[in-house]
Amino acid sequence: MARHAQVHVSTVSRALSEDPVGVGTETVRRVRELATMLGYHRDVGAAALRTGNSRLIGVLVPRLTDLVLATIYESIDAAAGTAGYTTVVSNTLDDPLRRRARLDALLSRRLDGVIIGDSHIGDTAAFELQQRGVPYVLVMRKLEGHLSVTTDDQLGGRLAAEHLLSLGHRRVGVIAGDLLASTGLQRSQGFRAAFDAAGYPVEDHYVVNSGFGARAGRIAGDQLMNLSIPPSAIFAVDDLTAVGAMGAIRAAGKRLREDVAIVGYNDVDLAANLPVPLTSVRSALTEMGRLSFEALQRRINGEEAESVLLKPVLIPRATTVEGWE
Amino acid sequence: MARHAQVHVSTVSRALSEDPVGVGTETVRRVRELATMLGYHRDVGAAALRTGNSRLIGVLVPRLTDLVLATIYESIDAAAGTAGYTTVVSNTLDDPLRRRARLDALLSRRLDGVIIGDSHIGDTAAFELQQRGVPYVLVMRKLEGHLSVTTDDQLGGRLAAEHLLSLGHRRVGVIAGDLLASTGLQRSQGFRAAFDAAGYPVEDHYVVNSGFGARAGRIAGDQLMNLSIPPSAIFAVDDLTAVGAMGAIRAAGKRLREDVAIVGYNDVDLAANLPVPLTSVRSALTEMGRLSFEALQRRINGEEAESVLLKPVLIPRATTVEGWE
DNA sequence: TCCACGAACGCAAACGATTGCGTGATGTGG
DNA sequence: CCACATCACGCAATCGTTTGCGTTCGTGGA
Incomplete structure (x- = not known):
């Protein structure tokens, strides 16, 4: 040349x-x-060798086939792309061993920073990055003492509860997702706290812990439908899980909404386009992705960045409200 | 050290x-x-500089929030990971300009090879890689004269058609997806050919071209339902599109299966766990991903590799078959 | 005793870019 | 006409590896 x-x-x-x-x-x-x-x-790689910054950032997610994380990753990648960064994403499957291996593989590429979307309670990835001096941000799931961009999951749970309470539901079930993920935990905590406050506490056997996804939702839904007195409404902490639960309701011979109402979470694109549109708590997924990248970028540049807590909104649809169109 | x-x-x-x-x-x-x-x-990057191979492969997809592509990418990444490769994925949104920009960005990282999952008719990405001497493989969508790993979409369309014919459907609609993607095109071609052969050709205004995804399916479904004589069955070339169409059927006051049957495509995890489980043509997504990586690896090592055409299978469920459970 | 041989390890060039510093040419003001 | 500032560009070191080749040393056989 x-x-x-x-x-x-x-x-x-x-x-x-x-x-x-x-x-x-x-x-x-x-x-x-x-x-x-x-x-x-x-050659970006050669330049990275010389200058010390690779313009490469890593993103850790539980799995990309989870629509929610895919959406967040997409917006991270979009923001990163316009800022001249390339992203590398890794499925950790919420498995500690895999996470370690993938993080090591990433780190050996000398990335400028990491966005952690699969943070688990008791997980050490964030601490390790902190110790190694690699800039990082948590997204979606939070962890005490670490910079994070999340939505207010407690509030989201409360919104769902207040909605169901206002419709007259008293005996409700919760599909709580993975207990080790802060999202599932806080959403169900917020939900139960609101029912407690209203004087209708949710009994423990009306709360089932499952994984995320449609199949897990189906199984959890079956479990709730098989209780001697099934709930009149279900709160699922994830839309796909809610879809699976809708199947369980139908399989039990009950009618959606009329017999059992259901509320999902995240308001993915699918929710509004389901045969029976799903009431869901919308968390600003793409905004979360963008903001997490911006926070990371500030950290990379040595600037200060503060944790962000976004406000969720409940979108009522046909699975809870009559005559919705 | x-x-x-x-x-x-x-x-x-x-x-x-x-x-x-x-x-x-x-x-x-x-x-x-x-x-x-x-x-x-x-430092993998420094080693790459010296040895000339980056152990980095690029993957081009339309978008990761499409469950189908996310599944394929996941299996590519898994296969690549165990072989010591890192993958970088790019959303091209099926937009030629974006594709060019993203491909350039990838190429400047000196990757060892590229897997193209968003190949379009008239697209030049494959030719460009060929010319630059970068090993590549097409996956999911094929293009004449290029190495590819796909499923037999014509056959898949035919399977759907024969299923509906055997159930007595004569006037059917097709939601054909994106005409510029070989998948949508060949699936609907296979489908129509089978109906032609049976003596019940599908009229052109019963075929609607949409994008992919639930929202597009809803719109296309509405269009079919508004025909003066609506079809008794619909073939959607993509599961999520089918879900959207199910919404349209319901909104038109018709009953699923009894009034309008529907067949989807790809058999994503969701299909079996829908409230009304969806009949779908299963294409071996994870296998496709794995095989495409293996083919690319052979190309990288200078070995010969041949195109693979996998066989789809129809999975009958409640949207077409009575009493399915 | 001497030589050959192999194992273990050091030396230095190379990969492709970035960047502080030096140098030559050009232009300008006194 | 000279001194000096300015601009454009070359020089060479540097980043962290890999790898062919050379050197040293110990061992065994003749």
């Missing part, structure tokens, strides 16, 4: 940099033209 | 390589122990 342009490689480097200082305008033009002609790209 | 171990850096390099030749067994042990103690990782 330097040979073709008849100049020194340092000149090429300067000419191709976004602020070409110390190179004649004519030379800059000539070099850049030649670069596009030859289809030449600067 | 070399200083700590009191040996030369070349010795460290050799000791840490998976086949340590030319280094004493005792030295190897000592160096490796020290490495774990110090939390030292070899």
Whole structure:
């Protein structure tokens, strides 16, 4: 490349940099033209070696086939892309061993920062990054003492509870997801606290812990429907889980809403387009992704960043409200 | 690191390589122990600079929030991970400009190969990689003259058609997805060909082209339901699109299966766990992902690789078959 | 006793970029 | 006409590895 342009490689480097200082305008033009002609790209990896920053950030998620995390990752990637960063994503399957292995693999690429979307209670990934001095941000799930961008899951649970209470439901079930994820825990805590406060505490056997996803929801829903007195409404801490539970309600011969109402969480695109549109608590997923990247970027640049707690909103639809269209 | 171990850096390099030749067994042990103690990782990027292969592969997908592509990507990443490769994924949103930009960004990381999951008719990405000498494989969507791992979409369409024909359906609708994607095109072609052969050709206005996803399915479904004589069955080339169409059927006051049957495609996890389980044509998504990586790996190693065409299977469920459980 | 041989390890170049510093050319003011 | 500032560019070190080759040393056989 330097040979073709008849100049020194340092000149090429300067000419191709976004602020070409110390190179004649004519030379800059000539070099850049030649670069596009030859289809030449600067090797980001080699530059990373020299400058010390790879412009690469890692993202840890439980799994990408979970629509919620995929949505967040998409917005992280979009924000990162426009800022000139490349993202590398890793499925950890919420498995500590896998997480360690994947994090090691990532770290050996010298990334500039990490966004953790699969934080678990008792998980050490965040501490390890802190200790190694790698900038990081938690997203979706929070952990005490670490920078995070999340929605207020307690409030979200309370919104769902108040909605069901206002519709007259007194005996309700909760599908709480994974207890080790702060999301499931806090959503169900917020929900139960509101029912407690209203004087209708949710009994423990009306709360079932499952994983996330449709299949888990179906199983948990079956369990609730098989209680001697089934609940008149169900709060599922995840939309896909709610869809599975809808199947359980139907399989039990009950009618949706009329016999058993149901509220989901996250308001994924699918919720509004279901045959029976699903009432859901909307958490600003794409906004969370964007904000988490911005927070990480500030950390990378050595600036201060504060945790963000977004406000969820309940979107009522046909699974709880009559005549909704 | 070399200083700590009191040996030369070349010795460290050799000791840490998976086949340590030319280094004493005792030295190897000592160096490796020290490495774990110090939390030292070899810099993959620097090694890439020296050896010329980055152990990095790129994956192009339309979008990760599409469950189908997320599933494929997950299995690609799993296969790549065990082979010591890291994957970088890019959402192209089926937009040519974005695709170009993302591909350029990827290429400047000097990746060892690319898996293209968003190939479009008339798309130049594959040709460009071919010309630049970057190993690549198409997955999910095929393109004439390029190495690909796909399922037989024509056959899949035919399976859906034969299923509906055997149930007595004669006037059917098709939701064909994106016409520029080979999947949507070939599935609907296979479907229509089978109805043609049976003597019940599908009229053009019973075929609607939409995008993919639930929202697009809802809109397309509404369109079919508003025909003067609505179809007695619908074939949607994608499960999520089918879910949207189920909403349209319900909104039109019709009953699922009894008034309008529906068949989806891909058999994603959700299909079996829907309130009304969805009949779907199963394409081996995870297998496709794995095989595409293996094909790419062969190409990277300079071996020969042949295109793979997997066989789909129809899974009958409640949206077409009475009394299914 | 001497030489050949192999094992273990050090030396240095190379990968492709970035960047502080030095140098030559050009222009300008006194 | 000279001194000096300015601009454009080359030089060389550097990042962390890998790898061919050379060197040292110990051992065994003739």
